[in-house]
Amino acid sequence: MSIDRIQKAAVIGAGSMGHQISMLCALGGFETYLQDIDETSLRKAREQLEHHMDRWISKGKLTTEKKEAAFAKLHMTTSLEEAAENTDIVIEAVLEKLDVKQEVFAKLDKLVPAHTILATNSSTIVNSKIAAFTSRPEKVLNMHFFYPPLVMDCVEVVMSDQTSKETAETAMAFCERIGRTGVLLEKEIYGFIANRLLFALSKEAMFLYENGYADFKEIDLIAKKALSHPLGPFEIADLSGIDVGYYANMQLFQETGDPNDKPAKIVEEKVKAGHLGRKTGRGWYEYTKEGAL
Structure with a gap:
């Protein structure tokens, strides 16, 4: 799938990583859905992002117009179905536990379109252990952002033996669109680099x-x-x-x-x-x- 086909992004998990990744996606011009099962977490995420963007404005890093445009593209929901519907790329940012991630990916695989890329933001777990719970291992990979994503300019993009070259190339291009430097690892290893x-x-x-x-x-x-x-x-x-x-x-x-x-x-x-x-x-x-x- 070409980067030009990506219109909608979904980020699963509104914690310390997820909410900032969703902001990067919205700032990059993508229609973005941030999903979390906890309404309080979503409310806190919006408050924190408003604070971060206002600081960027005060420092001259962002205009009020660009902030408003980004927030117009950022949608928050407790519904996994709403976030997954017609999305082109999903970035999972839930708890760093394998069984939790496997469960999330199994659900997403049934909800998203056939062309959708499924990425995990796991900081250590190789994606093949998660991809096995989907029907599309060629479209699964790691996109490991660093904390805090709004500051750190690096994303480790990790392929498994089954990740397609096209999927990796699209993920790398996506990183560029959201203003982050993607670094490609063509072979899996626990913990990455x-x-x-x-x-x-x-x-x-x-x-x-x-x-x-x-x-x-x-x-x-x-x-x-x-x-x-x-x-x-x-x-x-x-x-x-x-x-x-x-x-x-x-x-x-x-x-x-x-x-x-x-x-x-x-x-x-x-x-x-x-x-x-x-x-x-x-x-x-x-x-x-x-x-x-």
Whole structure:
């Protein structure tokens, strides 16, 4: 399917990733439906997007006219059927759990037209594990946006052995239309590129902290001062969501059975306590609306 055929996009899940991806689609000129089962999440998504776009206007990055045009194309619904109807591309952004994604894709496969591309925003799970629950594996792939999507200019577009070249080319062109740099991975691997690098850094940072070599703040400081990283590994965990990393590690452990792939105990403790990072106001650091205390 050519990029010129794509008129309507649907984003499934209005969380921290989904609502911003939907805004990119609307700003790119696509009729966009953001779907979530929770009306409160949709209401919160609209409020957050209004805030983000008003900030862009104040900084001269966007005109009021373009904001109004984008919001006119952005529709929010709790109905999966409404979002899926006559859509040309779907980007799933639900919880990072394989069984949840498989269930969503199985439903979507029955609702969307035969030509529709089904993409998952999963940050780690290869799309072939999800495509198996559809009748169109050649039209399934990963489109992994980075948090926050309205800021981060990168999308990992990942093909499985069954993803067609045409599907990948269309996804890459779609990234360009919404102002994001698509990077094509022609072969699957758990965690893709960015997260495999990040996992290695995070795993070592956790080891150093748990074994008392340095406090997590000092580890972050060294990463920034000595390695020129904009954020340390613990700050990145807070930004992306400690639960996101936790579930990604749990998925890897389930696949490999290797105890070394299990999340660190301190990470599990934070998830159980609900201290998930910036989005909850507390993770490794504590936050106000203005940032870290």
